[in-house]
Amino acid sequence: xxxxxxxxxxxxxxxxxxxxxxxxxxxxxxxxxxxxxxxxxxxxxxxxxxxxxxxxxxxxxxxxxxxxxxxxxxxxxxxxxxxxxxxxxxxxxxxxxxxxxxxxxxxxxxxxxxxxxxxxxxxxxxxxxxxxxxxxxxxxxxxxxxxxxxxxxxxxxxxxxxxxxxxxxxxxxxxxxxxxxxxxxxxxxxxxxxxxxxxxxxxxxxxxxxxxxxxxxxxxxxxxxxxxxxxxxxxxxxxxxxxxxxxxxxxxxxxxxxxxxxxxxxxxxxxxxxxxxxxxxxxxxxxxxxxxxxxxxxxxxxxxxxxxxxxxxxxxxxxxxxxxxxxxxxxxxxxxxxxxxxxxxxxxxxxxxxxxxxxxxxxxxxxxxxxxxxxxxxxxxxxxxxxxxxxxxxxxxxxxxxxxxxxxxxxxxxxxxxxxxxxxxxxxxxxxxxxxxxxxxxxxxxxxxxxxxxxxxx
Amino acid sequence: xxxxxxxxxxxxxxxxxxxxxxxxxxxxxxxxxx
Numbered sequence: 366x367x368x369x370x371x372x373x374x375x376x377x378x379x380x381x382x383x384x385x386x387x388x389x390x391x392x393x394x395x396x397x398x399x400x401x402x403x404x405x406x407x408x409x410x411x412x413x414x415x416x417x418x419x420x421x422x423x424x425x426x427x428x429x430x431x432x433x434x435x436x437x438x439x440x441x442x443x444x445x446x447x448x449x450x451x452x453x454x455x456x457x458x459x460x461x462x463x464x465x466x467x468x469x470x471x472x473x474x475x476x477x478x479x480x481x482x483x484x485x486x487x488x489x490x491x492x493x494x495x496x497x498x499x500x501x502x503x504x505x506x507x508x509x510x511x512x513x514x515x516x517x518x519x520x521x522x523x524x525x526x527x528x529x530x531x532x533x534x535x536x537x538x539x540x541x542x543x544x545x546x547x548x549x550x551x552x553x554x555x556x557x558x559x560x561x562x563x564x565x566x567x568x569x570x571x572x573x574x575x576x577x578x579x580x581x582x583x584x585x586x587x588x589x590x591x592x593x594x595x596x597x598x599x600x601x602x603x604x605x606x607x608x609x610x611x612x613x614x615x616x617x618x619x620x621x622x623x624x625x626x627x628x629x630x631x632x633x634x635x636x637x638x639x640x641x642x643x644x645x646x647x648x649x650x651x652x653x654x655x656x657x658x659x660x661x662x663x664x665x666x667x668x669x670x671x672x673x674x675x676x677x678x679x680x681x682x683x684x685x686x687x688x689x690x691x692x693x694x695x696x697x698x699x700x701x702x703x704x705x706x707x708x709x710x711x712x713x714x715x716x717x718x719x720x721x722x723x724x725x726x727x728x729x730x731x732x733x734x735x736x737x738x739x740x741x742x743x744x745x746x747x748x749x750x751x752x753x754x755x756x757x758x759x760x761x762x763x764x765x766x767x768x769x770x771x772x773x774x775x776x777x778x779x780x781x782x783x784x785x786x787x788x789x790x791x792x793x794x795x796x797x798x799x800x801x802x803x804x805x806x807x808x809x810x811x812x813x814x815x816x817x818x819x820x821x822x823x
Numbered sequence: 824x825x826x827x828x829x830x831x832x833x834x835x836x837x838x839x840x841x842x843x844x845x846x847x848x849x850x851x852x853x854x855x856x857x
Contacts, residue, residue, distance in 0.1 A: 504833030
């Protein structure tokens, strides 16, 4: 039944795309985030649905969509350079077979991130892309949130739709993404037009945010707790009543603590005492290994280069009884440990040039969103500014907050090429390009019939 | 059961959003700015 329903849902989206080509782009966003072919066991699992939706999105855009307002921005160029560079390191990778496996999905995610902004020509398309991303990721957050509320979850024990530990179905990744989408949920609830502002939308948004906040509790991913903390601080910048917000947050935290599972509290305590925690100590050892590795391999070792590491880790556990403290030291050996950090993932796999490109891509996004936020806040506050000038700055702000949450989570999880985040970057590029066009006088716009116009600015 | 509920709710909202988008004229072209 579920199998058939998911199949019909995707087919219906593709059928609607024949009338409105942009629906195929939304179908691809949905398929890439939810991966219904993993939930399905027959119909969708037996066809290359991701490839079909991508071809539909690109083909219909090429044939049937207007491209007069499409622009190619500097950040899309950065993504294209990164794609070529990553392709080159894959050819010379230390572990060619494993590198080819990762390349098989990374190139698709990068190509789609380059393509997405070309389709985001109207305000409604930008909103629709944000809504589909949020609802798709939200579907995983809803099931995870409810199960956490009912059972408390557990490390590596929270089961989403599938028994799978890849993509958004991995605990640390969904914890980071669930917190990153909260600013977008708030924006959609306030400025959305597909589901306009109202009591029902507000209730659903609050429930979805609550579910998102429960994901780090259910997965017991320490990264998620740090992401919640960062988002809480970032929101101080825009909330109307700061003291009320801070007071409310403190009360909420105090009320929530007794309800948290003991296993969650115990695991979170290891953030402070990382020397006793083998997982944390291993990470630090891998990061040190990576720094040594790039001394000999400054251009990186290609995807999965971490497989050559061999680590010796010393953990120390202090136990105090009365006036005496016993320190127990253990030596553990390990090998082929993953980076557990996007920064070190980029450094080890793509070397200094790859890391520099990736950081440039991220930093330019933060800078662009800050510029949009600043410019459009002033316009929104100007006398006589109508409702059509109110949504831009908050969206830039939400996309910046989402990216900052990701960048913190990325410090502890290897998600440098996570497709969802690359979509977020595509959305930023689309917003930047769209608002840049907003300022172009109509007469000054280049006249094109079918071609894509290169954008001069970043 | 929880999975079914989450799938049904999210997919119903996605489907309704898609249907609403098809009916919107401003999906492919922004309305003229005042």
